[in-house]
Amino acid sequence: xxxKILALIICSVAVILPWRLRIIYAEMLGWAAQAVTAAYFHIxxxxxxxxxxxxxxxxx
Amino acid sequence: xxxxxxxxxxxxxxxxxxxxxxxxxxRIHLLTYSRFGIFCAEHTDVNAAKLRDKFGKDKFVHRVIxxxxxxxxxxxxxxxxxxxxxxxxxxxxxxxCKLAMHIRTLAYCLDNKISCVCDGANKxxxxxxxxxxxxxxxxxxxxxxxxxxxxxxxxxxxxxxxxGWLDKLGVPRLLDIKEKEGGADTTGDQLFKMGIFPRRNxxxxxxxxxxxxxxxxxxxxxxxxxxxxxxxxxxxxxxERCVGLYREKIAYFDGLISEYARNKTKSKLxxxxx
Numbered sequence: 001x002x003x004k005i006l007a008l009i010i011c012s013v014a015v016i017l018p019w020r021l022r023i024i025y026a027e028m029l030g031w032a033a034q035a036v037t038a039a040y041f042h043i044x045x046x047x048x049x050x051x052x053x054x055x056x057x058x059x060x
Numbered sequence: 061x062x063x064x065x066x067x068x069x070x071x072x073x074x075x076x077x078x079x080x081x082x083x084x085x086x087r088i089h090l091l092t093y094s095r096f097g098i099f100c101a102e103h104t105d106v107n108a109a110k111l112r113d114k115f116g117k118d119k120f121v122h123r124v125i126x127x128x129x130x131x132x133x134x135x136x137x138x139x140x141x142x143x144x145x146x147x148x149x150x151x152x153x154x155x156x157c158k159l160a161m162h163i164r165t166l167a168y169c170l171d172n173k174i175s176c177v178c179d180g181a182n183k184x185x186x187x188x189x190x191x192x193x194x195x196x197x198x199x200x201x202x203x204x205x206x207x208x209x210x211x212x213x214x215x216x217x218x219x220x221x222x223x224g225w226l227d228k229l230g231v232p233r234l235l236d237i238k239e240k241e242g243g244a245d246t247t248g249d250q251l252f253k254m255g256i257f258p259r260r261n262x263x264x265x266x267x268x269x270x271x272x273x274x275x276x277x278x279x280x281x282x283x284x285x286x287x288x289x290x291x292x293x294x295x296x297x298x299x300e301r302c303v304g305l306y307r308e309k310i311a312y313f314d315g316l317i318s319e320y321a322r323n324k325t326k327s328k329l330x331x332x333x334x
Contacts, residue, residue: 019136023096
């Protein structure tokens with residue numbers, strides 16, 4: 001439900017924007033999505049590395 | 061001389077389409093499109109150079125063409141009535157952008173007397189409006205009205221295995237998955253077999269990102285489709301509504317192209333593309 005409301009807000013804003021602004025808006029959303037994904041991978045990679053280090057009894 | 065125009069993004073699929081075309085045509089026009097919001101169009105030179113190395117440098121003509129005005133028209137012509145009728149389907153940017161590319165390709169073919177066109181459309185991406193079979197069928201009809209044959213040579217190729225998130229994290233796999241041998245199922249396999257790519261699967265890698273133009277605007281289209289429309293009404297209904305919109309757009313541009321074909325210098329389309 002939250003996803004739907006969020007999508008409705010994002011799309012309602014996009015649909016009233018002129019073309020260059022819509023492209024900038026979509027780019028910003030794209031970069032935000034990339035930033036979330038990158039942060040997720042960096043955190044998980046750090047955790048996996050730490051867990052697999054010899055001090056934690058993991059394999060190198 | 062047998063010539064063909066290829067809508068060329070520099071990625072695996074369109075490079076494969078161009079490589080397959082190179083076997084049957086004497087000259088291949090690689091048409092890369094740029095506009096506000098498409099970045100790094102110069103990356104497309106990477107695979108264009110590989111194609112030249114493989115098939116000969118005189119065989120390919122690579123052009124980067126701006127479609128700013130045309131994209132604006134495909135997205136915003138008759139906007140308010142279209143908004144009432146199609147709603148958020150007007151946010152399916154990839155399809156509208158691809159339509160602008162095809163209109164420009166058609167004009168290019170008319171100018172250069174080219175009677176064959178192909179691109180890298182693939183069935184595995186058919187949730188995206190620009191790769192839907194119904195959309196490509198409508199385009200085929202449009203091209204055929206100007207005696208141009210439009211084909212999608214890599215449409216039936218399989219999709220490569222995704223690079224899993226564990227691989228991206230650098231976690232070693234418990235079971236080694238060896239690269240398969242033999243036939244060409246995917247476009248990457250085909251290019252590997254032809255000696256153009258060093259590996260079978262380049263999709264999603266850093267190298268892959270470095271050889272094609274970049275554009276993030278599919279995010280709007282995806283948010284609408286995957287968060288709002290498809291969960292409630294299903295993929296089939298989504299496709300049906302998309303095709304309805306594109307059919308109308310194609311009919312509108314068909315009129316403009318016939319005007320261009322009749323009297324190029326005075327046509328509206330000529331002003332938009334030059």
